[in-house]
Amino acid sequence: MMCLSFSREGSRVGRKCVREVHFEKRSMLPVSAACLVANAAREALGALFGAPLHLRLFEPVLPSPQAWAEIARDAMLYRVRGVRADAIIVVRPSDAVALATHAFGESECAARPLSQMERMVLERAVRAIAGSCAPVCGISNDAPDLAIAEQIAGFVTYIELQIESPVRARIGIGLSKDPRPEACAGVRVEDLLDLQIDLALRTEGRFCEAMALATLEPEAIVPITNERAIRGTLYLAGRPLASGECGVREGRYAIAVDLLERSERGPRSAT
Amino acid sequence: MLVNTATANALEYITERAADANRAFVPGAQPAFADVANDVSPARFVLDPMSVAPPSDSYFITSDERGRTAYTQNGALAMSNGTVVASNGRPVLGFGAPDGPLTELRIDPVDLALGRATGVRVDADGSVDYTRSSVDPRTGARENERVVIGRLALARFPAATKLPQADAERVLAPAGVIPHIGRPDDGNFKAVAPMHRASSRIDLDLSLSRLNDAYIAFDALQAAHKAQSSTGKTAMDLLK
Numbered sequence: 001m002m003c004l005s006f007s008r009e010g011s012r013v014g015r016k017c018v019r020e021v022h023f024e025k026r027s028m029l030p031v032s033a034a035c036l037v038a039n040a041a042r043e044a045l046g047a048l049f050g051a052p053l054h055l056r057l058f059e060p061v062l063p064s065p066q067a068w069a070e071i072a073r074d075a076m077l078y079r080v081r082g083v084r085a086d087a088i089i090v091v092r093p094s095d096a097v098a099l100a101t102h103a104f105g106e107s108e109c110a111a112r113p114l115s116q117m118e119r120m121v122l123e124r125a126v127r128a129i130a131g132s133c134a135p136v137c138g139i140s141n142d143a144p145d146l147a148i149a150e151q152i153a154g155f156v157t158y159i160e161l162q163i164e165s166p167v168r169a170r171i172g173i174g175l176s177k178d179p180r181p182e183a184c185a186g187v188r189v190e191d192l193l194d195l196q197i198d199l200a201l202r203t204e205g206r207f208c209e210a211m212a213l214a215t216l217e218p219e220a221i222v223p224i225t226n227e228r229a230i231r232g233t234l235y236l237a238g239r240p241l242a243s244g245e246c247g248v249r250e251g252r253y254a255i256a257v258d259l260l261e262r263s264e265r266g267p268r269s270a271t
Numbered sequence: 272m273l274v275n276t277a278t279a280n281a282l283e284y285i286t287e288r289a290a291d292a293n294r295a296f297v298p299g300a301q302p303a304f305a306d307v308a309n310d311v312s313p314a315r316f317v318l319d320p321m322s323v324a325p326p327s328d329s330y331f332i333t334s335d336e337r338g339r340t341a342y343t344q345n346g347a348l349a350m351s352n353g354t355v356v357a358s359n360g361r362p363v364l365g366f367g368a369p370d371g372p373l374t375e376l377r378i379d380p381v382d383l384a385l386g387r388a389t390g391v392r393v394d395a396d397g398s399v400d401y402t403r404s405s406v407d408p409r410t411g412a413r414e415n416e417r418v419v420i421g422r423l424a425l426a427r428f429p430a431a432t433k434l435p436q437a438d439a440e441r442v443l444a445p446a447g448v449i450p451h452i453g454r455p456d457d458g459n460f461k462a463v464a465p466m467h468r469a470s471s472r473i474d475l476d477l478s479l480s481r482l483n484d485a486y487i488a489f490d491a492l493q494a495a496h497k498a499q500s501s502t503g504k505t506a507m508d509l510l511k
Contacts, residue, residue: 008389031406038408056405056414058387067384092381158385162405172381 001028001181027060027157028179033136034060034159037173040132041161048128049102051166058160062178068152071172074111076122077149080130082137088155089126089146090172099125102167109168129161129171136175200235201255203246233261278496281489288485292478294439299325299344299469303436307481309474314467320392321348321355324469326461329425332364332373332452333357333441341441342426342434342450344469350391353378355399355423358440365399366454367421373452376421388418395462397423397455425460426450 003026010017038057046053063071076096078089091099093111100118101108103125114122123146130144155174163169208222216222232255233243244257274282287303294300302308314324323346325331330342336359347358355363355376362375376399382388390402400419407414428434428450434442444450456462 008386032411035406035408035411042408055408057408058385058403058405061385063385067381070380070384073380160381170381 001026001178025062027062028181029060029136029157029159029175030179031057031059036135037132037159038161040134041129041171044128044132045125045163048125049166053163054165055161055163058162060157060159062156063158068155068158068174071158071174072152075172077152078123078126078130079147079149080133080137080139080144082133082139082144084138085136085175085177086155087130087133087137087139087176088149088152088174089129090152090174091122091126092170095169095171096122098167098169107167129173133173133175197236199241201232201246202235203230203232275496277492278489281485281492285482285485285489288478288482290436290439291473292475292482295471295473295475295478297345297440297471298347300440300471300473301344301434301442302473302478304481307474307478308472309477314464314469317466317468319347320390320466321350322346322466322468323348323393323397323423324464324467325425326455326463329427329460330442330450331357332424332426333359334361335359335437335441335443336361339437339443341437341443343441345440346393346463347468348393350378353380353383353388355420359438363423365397365421365423373424374421376423378420379418382418393423393463393465395456395465397425397463399423422454423463424452425455425463426452427460 002023004021005024005026006019006021008019010019012018034057038055042053042055071090074093076091076093078091080087080089094109096114097112097118098107098109100114100122103121104118127144127146130146131139133139152174155176157175157178158172159175160170160172163171212220212222229245229247231243232246234241234255234257240261242255242257242261243259244255246253246255248254291302291304291307294302325344325346330344331346331348333341333343335341343357345358348363349356349358351360355365357363364373365376366372367374367376378388378391378401382401382403387403388401391399392401393399398419399421400417402415403418404413404415406412428444428448432445432448435445437443451459453459
């Protein structure tokens with residue numbers, strides 16, 4: 001969804017630093033939902049490694065195609081299918097080595113090919129993380145089917161977990177769907193009650209003598225000779241709103257409404 | 272056209288003097304002639320977190336247009352596609368890991384692609400870092416963290432080493448001279464000055480005065496040559 005936002009970097013205009021407004025694409029996945037995933041992953045990985053895990057979360061984003069290419073560069077990709085959306089777990093080579101070697105009590109972070117044993121360990125960790133995606137993907141079972149993917153295609157939203165201890169590694173999670181924003185009333189009817197509305201009044205059935213019209217000039221006063229009260233109709237933006245009798249009340253012109261005009265769309269319910 | 276050695280030397284001398292005058296405002300520029308050097312003036316404060324002044328006897332390591340390893344005291348650094356570069360757009364070398372080799376300093380490519388890296392700056396110990404925002408999933412609190420991408424490397428040459436110029440801002444290591452390389456504030460090198468820019472070591476007034484002297488000397492040489500050739504012609508005429 002496009003959202004109005006301020007630029008990250010300000011430009012200096014005279015003695016002021018100005019951050020310009022612009023529209024940017026923003027994920028509609030709530031941070032709270034991503035936090036659920038992160039907390040579940042923390043528990044699952046903590047149980048797997050046998051040590052409490054401390055991790056942080058990078059907010060959901062909608063990467064550009066170039067950013068997806070950078071995310072997937074040389075990374076190990078594991079795809080998992082869910083009811084609501086598919087997920088893809090992204091592990092970069094150095095992070096894969098760090099996670100796999102930590103399970104063996106080693107600390108190594110230089111990127112290298114994993115051994116068969118290390119690959120199995122990594123897959124168990126990824127499987128644990130995939131199970132944590134249930135809140136956003138609808139993955140129901142505890143041991144989801146993992147499929148190794150060659151490339152990232154068709155994914156929209158990206159969140160990333162940064163494990164800070166006992167091992168430093170980053171794990172990315174891509175989602176195939178971004179939640180659709182729900183339309184809701186941004187302005188309540190109650191917020192509009194103090195507005196001053198410009199109404200027009202049109203009166204009908206006025207009579208005057210032809211002589212008065214023939215001698216009409218500025219500052220002339222034209223008497224209205226109706227025997228009945230003058231009816232008028234209130235208009236709002238060119239549409240009739242109500243009609244009634246025009247007159248004077250407590251020294252002010254007024255209209256006593258006796259008929260409300262029906263809207264062509266019918267009555268609207270207050271939202 | 273034949274140019275005798277004395278004239279060629281005089282022209283070369285003018286060129287070198289003019290080069291000194293041209294570099295009078297280049298940060299950290301060293302004069303080719305000691306007689307136009309000024310006292311070591313303090314670095315100037317600038318509102319640029321990527322500007323940094325090295326210690327007076329130290330250089331940043333970069334490369335020149337021909338790809339040769341070059342050394343500069345111009346700490347007007349910048350980011351180009353996530354890489355720390357010098358004023359000529361060439362990467363500045365540093366240490367990406369505490370025990371790692373000299374390398375280019377780059378922002379994490381994923382952070383760069385996702386626009387997470389903001390507020391890049393250089394600290395007094397030469398660390399180049401940026402701000403990255405993250406969320407604590409247990410509390411939902413957002414927090415900014417400084418991510419260090421590496422430390423700038425500094426090079427120092429033995430005292431009184433004559434450093435050949437690579438271009439206006441950079442010098443080369445003389446053949447057979449290996450500079451001592453380290454990190455700012457590591458005990459061997461002093462700390463760098465963030466948000467400062469080194470001043471030029473060239474006195475503009477003196478360098479212009481010496482350039483004028485060089486032109487006068489050249490004119491005198493030309494006049495002497497003219498007088499000599501005139502005397503020779505007169506002698507030849509007399510002999511005829």
